Amino acid sequence: MRTPLIAGNWKMHGTVAETDERIAALLPRLSTVDHADVAICVPFTALQAAVDSTRGSQLGVFAQNMHHEPQGAFTGEVSAPMLAELEVGGVVLGHSERRTYFGETDRALQLKVPAALEAGLQVILCVGETEEEREKGDTERRLRHQVQEGLEKVPSDRLGDVILAYEPVWAIGTGHVATLEQAQDALAFVRALVADRDKEQSKRSRILYGGSMKPDNAADLLALPDCDGGLIGGASLDVSQFTAIVEAVPRS
Numbered sequence: 001m002r003t004p005l006i007a008g009n010w011k012m013h014g015t016v017a018e019t020d021e022r023i024a025a026l027l028p029r030l031s032t033v034d035h036a037d038v039a040i041c042v043p044f045t046a047l048q049a050a051v052d053s054t055r056g057s058q059l060g061v062f063a064q065n066m067h068h069e070p071q072g073a074f075t076g077e078v079s080a081p082m083l084a085e086l087e088v089g090g091v092v093l094g095h096s097e098r099r100t101y102f103g104e105t106d107r108a109l110q111l112k113v114p115a116a117l118e119a120g121l122q123v124i125l126c127v128g129e130t131e132e133e134r135e136k137g138d139t140e141r142r143l144r145h146q147v148q149e150g151l152e153k154v155p156s157d158r159l160g161d162v163i164l165a166y167e168p169v170w171a172i173g174t175g176h177v178a179t180l181e182q183a184q185d186a187l188a189f190v191r192a193l194v195a196d197r198d199k200e201q202s203k204r205s206r207i208l209y210g211g212s213m214k215p216d217n218a219a220d221l222l223a224l225p226d227c228d229g230g231l232i233g234g235a236s237l238d239v240s241q242f243t244a245i246v247e248a249v250p251r252s
């Protein structure tokens, strides 16, 4: 009932030329994929090129950030209506790199998530604990705070539209993937947090795992009961690896 989603987060990789080249290599390899949604999250400067070259295909295009206001005196920022105008399909919000390096706060996300939905964008809201928080036994407290704040201003009937990505910070870019038990526990906990707001909506919520997902561990992670897909960093830059992860999605 929930269509799995494999989303490649390219981060700050991809000139327009590289984007065109990677998409041209990717599209033929996705032509037989009908068991999962697939998307790429590209830098702002590559969005137009990505939208143009994926038009009519099954490959979605996401941005990696946006401001909550539709317009205003916010030098250097880009708004949700601006992304929607480009026909971008969605936006990644609250990635741990934005939280760590750019001061992204749960309070800002509280405004960004509903603003994105209002503009017709899909949202992937990222949550996840640091290594220190896990070691201190604070994983659930951290996830609760991030999920509750991020969803606080989302109307109840739209809760199930928000895609959540559980990305333990210690697993991102480290090759140190969560164990299947750690991943399932956290994914189920995130779903339970949505259920606290609305049980029916939580059954619609797509919850992704992210953090060192690679072709050799993807099938096991994607088979977890509460895993509805993956948010892939490094491996999404390699067309063969990314395609292999898409192929690892269980066909139900």
Ligand SMILES: O=C(CO)COP(=O)(O)O
Pocket: 009, 095, 167, 171, 172, 173, 174, 175, 210, 211, 212, 213, 231, 232, 233, 234, 235
């Ligand atoms: O941050 C990530 C996706 O958003 C995960 O990155 P890696 O797959 O490189 O660990």
